[in-house]
Amino acid sequence: MSSSELRFALLGSGSKGNALVVECGSTRLLVDCGFSAREIERRLARLSLTPADIDAIVITHEHDDHWKGVSRFSRAHDLPVWLTPGTRAAKNADALAATELYSPHEPFAVGDIELFPYPVPHDAREPAQLVIGNGDKRLGILSDIGVVTPHVRGMVDACDALVIESNHDPALLAGGPYPPALKARVAGRLGHLSNQQAAELLSDIDTRALQHVVVAHLSESNNRPELARAALAEALACSPDWVHVAHQREGLSWRSLSNR
Numbered sequence: 001m002s003s004s005e006l007r008f009a010l011l012g013s014g015s016k017g018n019a020l021v022v023e024c025g026s027t028r029l030l031v032d033c034g035f036s037a038r039e040i041e042r043r044l045a046r047l048s049l050t051p052a053d054i055d056a057i058v059i060t061h062e063h064d065d066h067w068k069g070v071s072r073f074s075r076a077h078d079l080p081v082w083l084t085p086g087t088r089a090a091k092n093a094d095a096l097a098a099t100e101l102y103s104p105h106e107p108f109a110v111g112d113i114e115l116f117p118y119p120v121p122h123d124a125r126e127p128a129q130l131v132i133g134n135g136d137k138r139l140g141i142l143s144d145i146g147v148v149t150p151h152v153r154g155m156v157d158a159c160d161a162l163v164i165e166s167n168h169d170p171a172l173l174a175g176g177p178y179p180p181a182l183k184a185r186v187a188g189r190l191g192h193l194s195n196q197q198a199a200e201l202l203s204d205i206d207t208r209a210l211q212h213v214v215v216a217h218l219s220e221s222n223n224r225p226e227l228a229r230a231a232l233a234e235a236l237a238c239s240p241d242w243v244h245v246a247h248q249r250e251g252l253s254w255r256s257l258s259n260r
């Protein structure tokens with residue numbers, strides 16, 4: 001595979017919706033589709049894209065903040081949807097324009113983009129996260145995970161960019177508005193990473209090649225951007241300003257992985 005420039009942008013990230021666009025060569029993929037079809041179109045336009053620019057959709061798991069618009073968007077624009085067998089079993093895949101299955105243990109390719117899925121501990125049927133590559137550079141995507149496993153560490157080690165969940169601050173979650181059962185779910189082994197857990201992961205892996213680190217799935221109720229950035233920046237020994245935050249409403253504009 002040729003190493004055309006790899007770049008990515010987030011349409012939005014958080015409990016109200018998640019979607020990411022990745023581009024390499026002539027291929028553009030939508031990773032997750034957690035907004036309405038109309039909202040996906042509006043957010044693509046912010047990146048100077050139309051639905052016709054998207055070649056396929058890759059779904060990580062069936063929760064609504066990753067799935068909401070996929071049926072209508074895929075049918076409206078005749079887009080194939082890649083998902084795990086467990087995700088297909090958890091949802092009505094017949095409502096999709098076309099279904100392609102991937103294993104969370106085996107790499108696959110869509111056009112010019114390589115995808116290396118890996119399983120994660122989360123309370124979904126068969127959740128996966130992704131490392132995306134172009135034969136040279138690697139973008140690690142890690143979200144919706146309760147605890148970091150050795151396999152997860154190995155998958156995101158030595159990536160050139162990371163989109164990493166830093167969902168909550170434990171103190172804010174404990175004192176926040178969520179009911180006790182939801183607090184336990186978020187902080188549990190099948191929930192979401194805290195700022196401290198995300199920072200510990202960064203401390204445990206090789207980060208020397210990193211060009212971009214993006215905070216994702218940040219809770220609007222149980223976290224603050226400055227807390228997440230400070231925790232990750234300390235682990236990376238960098239300025240907090242170097243750590244990007246993908247917001248729920250604004251997302252994050254294009255970031256490119258350059259040859260250095």
